[in-house]
Structures are given as structure tokens and as C-alpha cells.
Amino acid sequence: xxALTQPASVSGSPGQSITISCTGTGSDVGNYNLVSWYxxxxxxxxxxxxxxxxxxxxxxxxxFSGSKSGNTASLTISGLQAEDEADYYCxxxxxxxxxxxxxxxxxxxx
Amino acid sequence: EVQxxxxxxxLVQPGGSLRLSCAVSGFTFSNNxxxxxxxxxxxxxxxxxxISGSGGNxxxxxxxxGRFTISxxxxxxxxxxxxNSLRAEDTAIYYCVKEDHLVxxxxxxxxxxxxxxxxxxx
Numbered sequence: 001x002x003a004l005t006q007p008a009s010v011s012g013s014p015g016q017s018i019t020i021s022c023t024g025t026g027s028d029v030g031n032y033n034l035v036s037w038y039x040x041x042x043x044x045x046x047x048x049x050x051x052x053x054x055x056x057x058x059x060x061x062x063x064f065s066g067s068k069s070g071n072t073a074s075l076t077i078s079g080l081q082a083e084d085e086a087d088y089y090c091x092x093x094x095x096x097x098x099x100x101x102x103x104x105x106x107x108x109x110x
Numbered sequence: 111e112v113q114x115x116x117x118x119x120x121l122v123q124p125g126g127s128l129r130l131s132c133a134v135s136g137f138t139f140s141n142n143x144x145x146x147x148x149x150x151x152x153x154x155x156x157x158x159x160x161i162s163g164s165g166g167n168x169x170x171x172x173x174x175x176g177r178f179t180i181s182x183x184x185x186x187x188x189x190x191x192x193x194n195s196l197r198a199e200d201t202a203i204y205y206c207v208k209e210d211h212l213v214x215x216x217x218x219x220x221x222x223x224x225x226x227x228x229x230x231x232x
Contacts, residue, residue, distance in 0.1 A: 003154065036218035038155070045205060045225055046147075046155065051218035089155050091219070097169040099145075099157040 004029065004090055004102035011108035017078040020105045022090030023071060028100055030071035034093035037066060037075045040104075041086045049088075050075060077107070085109045112136035112221050114206045119226030122196055130191040130226060132206030140164070140184040143209040143216055146191050148202035149225075156202075159191065160209070160216075174200075196230045203227050 005023040012018040022029065022037075029035055035053045038046035048057055050066040053073060063084075065076045073092070077084055090102040118130040132144070145160040159180040160169045168180050179192040189206060203225040210220035 003156075034215075034217055038219075045222040046219075047222070048210075048218055048220050051210065051220070052212075057220065091155070091157075093216075097160060097167075098171065099160075101147075101155040101157065104154040 002100075004092060004100050006088075006090060006102035006105045008103075009106040009108055011110055012077075012080045013110045014080055014082065016080050017076060018080060018107065020075045020077075020088055020090075020107070022073040022075070022092075022102045024073075024092055024100065025071055028071075028092040028094040029068065029073050031095070032093045033068070035066065035068060035073040036091045037064075038089045038091065039086050040089065046089060080109055082109050112208070114208065114221060114223035116204065116206045116223045116226035119204065119228045121229045121231065123232050124197060124230055126196050126230070127192070127194045128196065128228060130193065130204055130206075130228070132189040132191075132223060134187045134189070134206075134208075137208070139182075139187040143211065144182065144189050145207045145209055145219060146180065146189075147205045147207050147219065147222075148200075148228075149205070150199075150202040153202075158204070161189065193228070196228075198230050201228060201230045 037050035040046040053068045094100045115133045146158040161180045165182045177195045182189045205225045206223040207219040208221035209216040
């Protein structure tokens with residue numbers, strides 16, 4: 001099982017919207033609605049920001065939203081803010097109680 | 111407050127062993143499956159292993175199967191990862207992670223510890 005594919009970096013200006021893609025296969029992303037997204041600042045532990053493709057845990061800003069189409073999941077950050085500059089990882093259930101993460105995407109706020 | 115506190119990391123030679131611990135507080139430990147997720151320096155996240163709430167079921171990534179053993183002591187609210195036959199590529203920060211679940215199925219990793227660093231080098 002290979003890692004899910006994410007772009008290495010995505011950039012945007014404050015106030016803009018950006019979208020991070022996460023591409024898997026029909027055995028993981030395409031087969032289960034169990035995609036989650038994590039935000040990680042340098043030197044810190046990851047933090048859950050989206051679960052089950054579209055759900056936001058309590059306390060997570062509604063500027064973060066998730067979606068999925070076929071084998072590709074997406075995270076959209078609207079109204080981009082300086083504090084959104086971080087690494088973002090997608091994760092999908094891959095069957096047989098195994099999980100796959102994406103390689104990570106660095107979000108740069110210009 | 112939910113807390114996960116890892117310990118046991120350090121420097122070990124290739125072929126050596128190390129045992130990681132994760133002390134948990136703030137939730138009913140035995141009701142939750144748990145996982146270990148690792149992150150090599152400058153790299154992405156990799157799921158390593160998971161254990162059911164009772165400890166009766168364990169799961170491993172192919173990269174560690176046969177070398178790592180996950181376990182838990184629900185009376186002590188602690189999870190463990192015994193790592194044997196360590197290789198340079200096992201060098202990483204190891205995170206203890208609580209699994210969130212819905213109708214008995216894990217949906218995400220909702221709480222993460224701060225991690226413990228494992229370095230495999232001669």
C-alpha cells in the first residue's frame with residue numbers, strides 16, 4: 001500500500017481560498033467515507049481538523065471544509081489567514097484495520 | 111482534560127530493542143482503541159500499529175510486522191510498543207494516538223500525544 005498523494009505545497013494570499021487534494025485508489029479513499037485531515041505546526045503534534053470526509057470536530061473553524069469525489073478527497077481553507085500556515089495531512093482507511101496517510105502539503109500564506 | 115504522554119524513546123543501535131509507553135488520562139481508556147503513528151525527520155506521517163480497547167485485537171503496518179508488538183494495560187491506563195530488530199528507517203517521532211469511533215468503527219485519530227523520538231544509529 002502506497003501513501004496517498006498530496007501536492008508538496010499550496011500557497012495563497014490572506015482572504016483567498018485554497019484547496020488541497022488527496023488522491024488514493026478504489027481500495028482506500030474511493031471505497032470508504034473515512035477520510036480525515038490533520039494540521040501540524042513545526043515541532044508540534046498533528047491536530048484533527050476534518051473527519052469522515054466532511055465533519056468538523058468541535059472547536060474547528062468553519063473555514064475548513066472537506067469533500068470527496070471518487071478516489072480524491074479535498075480540503076478547502078477559505079478566508080486564508082496567516083495562522084493557517086502549517087503542514088496538512090490526509091488520512092484514509094484502507095481496509096483490514098489499516099490506515100494510509102498522505103505525504104503532506106505545506107500551506108504557504110503569501 | 112485528555113492527555114497522552116509518551117516515554118521510552120532514545121538512541122539505540124541497529125538490531126537493538128526499545129519499549130515505548132503511553133500513559134493516558136482524561137477518558138475511559140478501556141473503551142477506546144489506540145494507535146501508534148510515526149513521523150521520520152522531515153517526512154510525513156505513517157500509521158504503525160493499533161490495538162482494540164480490550165487489547166484482544168492488534169494490527170500492524172507491513173513495515174513493522176513481526177518486529178513490533180503493541181499491548182496495553184487497562185488497569186494502568188497505559189499502552190506500549192515493544193520494538194525489536196530496529197533499523198535505521200525506524201528512526202522517527204512516535205506518537206501515541208487515541209482513536210475516535212462511531213458504531214464500533216474507528217473514524218479518525220482525534221487526540222495525539224506530543225511524541226517520543228526514537229533514533230536508530232550506530
